[in-house]
């Protein structure tokens with residue numbers, strides 16, 4: 444993209460937000476971050492500055508707070524918004540469903556209304572492959588049915604997609620891109636930023652990485668009787684830097700356009716739990732002794748993307764393989780065994 448953009452990242456202190464902030468700055472753009480730090484740490488900000496070469500403007504703001512968001516838009520002239528902010532723990536969304544609906548939908552609606560009030564016309568939304576629910580056929584394509592989500596978190600992503608789509612239909616100026624992430628893993632090659640989940644990680648790779656450092660004492664594989672090549676679940680793991688770059692491609696696609704478009708952001712390859720553990724064992728140089736445990740409720744056997752639409756329309760494709768994803772994760776985790784905490 445020739446012209447420099449000033450981009451607001453809601454949830455920009457989070458795992459994907461921070462990596463996207465760095466890639467935007469590396470590509471010559473300016474970044475403003477709004478984050479209420481409910482599931483992230485301000486300790487990432489100096490590292491974003493270190494890697495991106497400039498201190499991003501930071502606002503400790505809850506995107507559900509109308510007045511705070513108005514104040515931010517009055518202070519900052521932005522060209523586009525990438526909306527990462529949201530609660531994202533699948534098991535927690537089952538226990539605290541109304542919290543997830545209130546937070547994730549109010550933030551999306553509030554952001555859209557403030558953008559309209561302040562003449563900000565472009566949004567890229569952090570959606571998820573969970574909107575597909577359980578599908579019989581793979582790989583997943585954007586024209587397949589969505590909405591049969593197996594948890595409230597996935598439903599909030601599906602509903603937010605509809606809210607954004609309908610806002611774009613009602614507007615003569617709003618341009619929106621919905622990016623359906625598959626399984627983001629990995630870390631910036633510098634090892635200075637990475638995934639730092641609060642508490643015990645729910646997701647596979649951050650848990651394996653913490654097990655490899657000795658921070659976790661046992662490694663369980665949830666189920667080995669699935670109808671897959673080795674009995675364990677298969678997922679489309681994508682390097683977080685490839686995912687971050689997809690956001691820049693999405694901005695290049697939508698700025699100057701009106702309407703909305705949806706893209707799967709995955710590699711098109713699936714790896715099993717055992718294959719990931721094996722790859723990580725090679726990356727960290729340690730044998731990782733795992734134990735089989737019962738299936739985890741809600742898990743589907745296989746999920747991977749058909750990413751051809753993003754390649755065709757965005758000119759984007761994932762470039763980093765599982766080996767690189769594991770090596771970069773290990774560099775981050777081994778250099779930051781307590782994440783940003785220490």
Ligand code: WQD
Pocket residue numbers: 531533571573624625626627645646647648650651663664665666676677678716739742
């Ligand atoms: C992958 C596989 C686990 C941990 C989730 C969210 C999705 C998205 C990505 C936000 C499963 C198994 C895990 C462990 C294991 N997040 N596993 N031992 O469930 O595909 O997707 O994260 O958008 O919305 O649903 O990813 O990494 O949690 O699990 O065996 O200690 O690894 O059971 O089979 P998932 P995951």
